[in-house]
Amino acid sequence: MSAVAEVLWTGARHQLQTMRVGWRVAVIVAAIQPVVFLLITLGAWPDGSAAATTRSATGVLLTAFWGATVWGGAAILRRERAEGTIGALLTGVRDPRLVLVGKAFGASLGSVATIMTTIALVLALLGRPVAVAEPGWYAVGLLAVLASGTALGTLLSCLFLMTRHGPELSSALMYPVFLLAGLLIPVDMIPAWLRPAAWVVSLHWAQRFLTGSAQGAPDWPALGAVVLLTVGYLGAGIALFGRIGRLVRERGTVDHS
Amino acid sequence: MAEPVVAAEGVARWFDVKRARVTALESVSFEIRAGEVVTVLGTNGAGKTTLTKILSTLLLPSRGTVLVNGHDVAADPRGARAATGVIFGGDRGLYTRLSGRDNLRFFGMLSGVGRRDLRQRLPGALEQVGLAGAADRAVETYSKGMRQRLHIAIGLIGRPRVLLLDEPTVGLDPVEAQRLRAAVADLRADGAAIMLTSHNLLDVERLADRVLMLRGGRITHDLPLPEFVRQVGHTATVTVRGRGRPPAPGALPDGVTVSEVADVDGGWEATFYLRGWDRQTFDYLGGFMADADVLDCAVRESRVDDAFARLAGAVG
Numbered sequence: 004m005s006a007v008a009e010v011l012w013t014g015a016r017h018q019l020q021t022m023r024v025g026w027r028v029a030v031i032v033a034a035i036q037p038v039v040f041l042l043i044t045l046g047a048w049p050d051g052s053a054a055a056t057t058r059s060a061t062g063v064l065l066t067a068f069w070g071a072t073v074w075g076g077a078a079i080l081r082r083e084r085a086e087g088t089i090g091a092l093l094t095g096v097r098d099p100r101l102v103l104v105g106k107a108f109g110a111s112l113g114s115v116a117t118i119m120t121t122i123a124l125v126l127a128l129l130g131r132p133v134a135v136a137e138p139g140w141y142a143v144g145l146l147a148v149l150a151s152g153t154a155l156g157t158l159l160s161c162l163f164l165m166t167r168h169g170p171e172l173s174s175a176l177m178y179p180v181f182l183l184a185g186l187l188i189p190v191d192m193i194p195a196w197l198r199p200a201a202w203v204v205s206l207h208w209a210q211r212f213l214t215g216s217a218q219g220a221p222d223w224p225a226l227g228a229v230v231l232l233t234v235g236y237l238g239a240g241i242a243l244f245g246r247i248g249r250l251v252r253e254r255g256t257v258d259h260s
Numbered sequence: 261m262a263e264p265v266v267a268a269e270g271v272a273r274w275f276d277v278k279r280a281r282v283t284a285l286e287s288v289s290f291e292i293r294a295g296e297v298v299t300v301l302g303t304n305g306a307g308k309t310t311l312t313k314i315l316s317t318l319l320l321p322s323r324g325t326v327l328v329n330g331h332d333v334a335a336d337p338r339g340a341r342a343a344t345g346v347i348f349g350g351d352r353g354l355y356t357r358l359s360g361r362d363n364l365r366f367f368g369m370l371s372g373v374g375r376r377d378l379r380q381r382l383p384g385a386l387e388q389v390g391l392a393g394a395a396d397r398a399v400e401t402y403s404k405g406m407r408q409r410l411h412i413a414i415g416l417i418g419r420p421r422v423l424l425l426d427e428p429t430v431g432l433d434p435v436e437a438q439r440l441r442a443a444v445a446d447l448r449a450d451g452a453a454i455m456l457t458s459h460n461l462l463d464v465e466r467l468a469d470r471v472l473m474l475r476g477g478r479i480t481h482d483l484p485l486p487e488f489v490r491q492v493g494h495t496a497t498v499t500v501r502g503r504g505r506p507p508a509p510g511a512l513p514d515g516v517t518v519s520e521v522a523d524v525d526g527g528w529e530a531t532f533y534l535r536g537w538d539r540q541t542f543d544y545l546g547g548f549m550a551d552a553d554v555l556d557c558a559v560r561e562s563r564v565d566d567a568f569a570r571l572a573g574a575v576g
Contacts, residue, residue, distance in 0.1 A: 013369045017355075017362070024357040024398070087352030094317050096341045096372030096418075252337075255275065255310070255319040 010097045014105020015112065022075070022113045032074050033117035037067040041125050044187060053134035057217045060122050060133060064115075065206045065213075066186045068152060071114035073173045076107040076156020080164040080247075090257050093248050100241050107156030111149050136219030144213040147226065151205040151233040157240030161247060186210055205232035264291035265343075265422055265453035266315065271324035273310050273477075284310040286477040288324070292422070292453040297444065299456045299464045299485075301564075302474035303572050308457045311474070312426050315455065316346050329421050342372055345420030347411050349430030356400040360391050360410050363399060364417060371418030381417060388443065389413045390436075404431035412440060416447070423447060425456045429463055441466050461565040471564070473571055481571060485564070492567040494533035500549060501556040503527040507548060513540040527555065 022029050040063040048055035080103070083089040092099050126133065135141045159176075163169035182188060183197060184204040201207040211225035251257045273285040285307045292298045300308050313319035314326055317337040325332060331339030355363050364385060368378045386392045389409040399407060408431050415423065425444065429437040437460075444467055448454060456467060464471065464485070471488040473481035481488060494517070506521045506528035515535040522529050530548070534541055549557065 009375060010369065013366065017358075017366050020358055020362055021355065086355060087350075088355060090318055091346075091353065091367060091370060091414075094337075094341055094346070095370030096338060097370050102370065252318065252320045255273075255313060257318060258309075258313075 010101040011105035014102040015109030018106040018109030019113050032071045033114050034121045037063050037118050037121045053132045056131045057133040061213045062187045067118045072152050072155050073177050076110035077159030079106050080160045081169050100244050108153040111152035135217045137216040140216040140221045147229045148209045154233045154236035158236045161243040205229050262294040264293050266292040267327045269325050271321045273322045294451045296469050297454040297467045298470045299468035300472045306474040307477040343421040345415040346424045347415035347428050349427035354399050359396045361395040367414040368417040385413045385417050405436045423452050423454045429460050464564045489567050492562045492570050495562050496534045497560045498532040499558045500530045502552045502554045504553045507552045513544050
């Protein structure tokens, strides 16, 4: 394993361990929330067609994943500061940016796995079938979602560290994205002047690609948009974390414990 | 003489707080050589924490240079970090929900230890600090002393050439504190350069080769430990208690000063400061006590805390 991969994986593993012991938050965000969303959306399509179920399940996956990213990945650095571990993170021999990205990946992986397991169990219990015409591309879409969640977690984690109002920002960001990004409510149903807000949310494009793949018509421009936005989020997050590291050293705002 | 592993030259650090400049360190220069323990003493606000943060690369100096194992902490922080271990006192700085082993594994990775080396070192590191039996318990169930021992294991896992200890015995019971001192002594014997910041002057007495005294951000004294202790001005204090009328101190020989003869609980107490033990001093004290109704006589050698108290109050 290369040194970079080793640091990324150790960061991810560490985050997964943290999530496992802090399971109450994970259960609320990544288990209860998707169950509730799923029951509501499935109720909107009582015919029970596989296509409608798949569309609902995909929307619920992305919606719950956004919630998990805001409360999980995006809170990584705030938790490090609260525990007094951020000083060690910033003065480690390993590149702290890699550690942060690894941790954000761990948070995304844990969330996606929990949410998908929950959705699969609920659908099995309700006897609702799903239909995915292009499972290979659907899997690629899920990987893109995972990467995008990692990048979003990295960027938001830095943004939330730079402000004292991280928890308030978490709440403020949660619902507008739920509503405006077209994850559960089709974008066509929101006012036209608000629709451009969805364009900067990678999960909006991921939804289009996943739904298209499920219907046998992958939306390639949507996948391209996911990739571009993910690279943009990650680049901005890494640059911001580098800036945080420099500011900390210039201003002395972090202690060893 | 060994080459310095830590070399600070003209280090200054100031902070701009609400349009006012607060100076934490001013023209600080010193060296620490391999196998040497240097203790930094100073009252609160003297600049000890700022200095530790600069050496650990958590803070940039405003002026001056610090080389750690030949790496400039400002220009090449990663090189400096690779040689440095940090141990600080207190409950924080650990992932409390994770086990001691998982904490050590993660911080070991941050210190640059590879997976294979880490696998080999973990059992020994946990054993060394007496946490092998509790390694798989969550840190939130640890006592204060156990957490401190975990901090020690974390600081040592990278086998650093430079060790920064900031109040390392806070919260440790005497047995654990002694165990830490033994570990530090071993590291010194292995050639590590160690900087110790502590308010526990027993740590200083047991470990320090040299003492740096900081006051108002400046180094006022940089002395070997025995010489630092001599700064107190006397080597021993003799306290004599008696009843009845106190005898007059009379003519004091060279090397003896008396602070006062005070009334205490119906009797008296006389305190003498001795610069050394010689025939004249023995004769004088013998004569003083022969003329008095003495209840008790106590001799106390001068220690680091006497020197610290005197210098912290008298210098500058």
